[in-house]
Amino acid sequence: MLSNLCKHIIDSCPLFEQHCQLCGQRATRHGLCPPCRQQLPWRQGHRCPICQAPAASAQAPCGDCQGKHPAFAHLYSAYDYDYPLEGLIRRCKYAPDPALQGVLASLMPQALQHAHSDLPDLVIPVPLAAARRHERGFNLPDALARALADTMRVRFDDQLCWRKRNTAQQANLNRRERLKNVRDAFGVKRRCDGLHIAIVDDVASTGATLHSLAKTLRKSGATQVDAWVLARAIARQA
Ligand SMILES: [Zn+2]
Numbered sequence: 001m002l003s004n005l006c007k008h009i010i011d012s013c014p015l016f017e018q019h020c021q022l023c024g025q026r027a028t029r030h031g032l033c034p035p036c037r038q039q040l041p042w043r044q045g046h047r048c049p050i051c052q053a054p055a056a057s058a059q060a061p062c063g064d065c066q067g068k069h070p071a072f073a074h075l076y077s078a079y080d081y082d083y084p085l086e087g088l089i090r091r092c093k094y095a096p097d098p099a100l101q102g103v104l105a106s107l108m109p110q111a112l113q114h115a116h117s118d119l120p121d122l123v124i125p126v127p128l129a130a131a132r133r134h135e136r137g138f139n140l141p142d143a144l145a146r147a148l149a150d151t152m153r154v155r156f157d158d159q160l161c162w163r164k165r166n167t168a169q170q171a172n173l174n175r176r177e178r179l180k181n182v183r184d185a186f187g188v189k190r191r192c193d194g195l196h197i198a199i200v201d202d203v204a205s206t207g208a209t210l211h212s213l214a215k216t217l218r219k220s221g222a223t224q225v226d227a228w229v230l231a232r233a234i235a236r237q238a
């Protein structure tokens with residue numbers, strides 16, 4: 001009730017207007033003006049029903065998932081990792097920008113609210129290794145996961161898992177190398193018996209990181225792990 005009232009006051013007050021994060025021109029209360037919002041890269045074409053890689057049909061899993069089902073049940077992405085969203089995520093990923101972080105966080109619940117059939121018990125961000133987190137001062141998936149948990153009224157927990165080590169940059173690795181790179185990269189602090197958990201990340205490429213975290217959670221007793229990401233990269237399939 002109170003939050004609805006606050007939202008109404010914010011929405012109707014010119015003091016809260018800001019310039020659009022993309023064009024920098026039009027004033028908007030939600031960070032992106034309507035024409036720029038329409039340019040966001042919605043998923044297009046058929047996708048694998050498990051990992052959302054481009055596929056010949058939306059009914060049959062892709063070759064990778066047929067070969068070995070990932071540890072997560074389904075990956076849901078709000079958008080493709082493409083222009084102009086790609087630039088916004090990059091801007092937000094390496095330097096704290098609370099306003100932009102808030103805009104990206106607000107995009108996820110809207111796009112994902114129809115993507116899942118049943119709500120998870122717990123929403124958690126994919127953690128950064130402590131040293132890297134300290135260096136950056138923030139972790140974008142934390143903000144995304146918190147926004148999703150708030151909107152869906154599901155428990156948020158950013159303390160359940162930790163990342164044991166800084167994994168090598170994944171960008172130049174193929175799928176097999178990525179899987180090896182993130183194997184056993186995560187730890188879980190307590191048992192998760194019977195829980196349905198959603199793990200949240202900003203960008204998924206091959207899904208190797210999400211697979212690794214999901215595997216660790218399943219080993220700790222989670223019955224189902226879903227992966228929710230803001231954007232899925234589709235260019236680098238190896
Ligand atoms: Zn704009």
Ligand SMILES: [Zn+2]
Nearest residue numbers: 048051062065
């Ligand atoms: Zn797949």
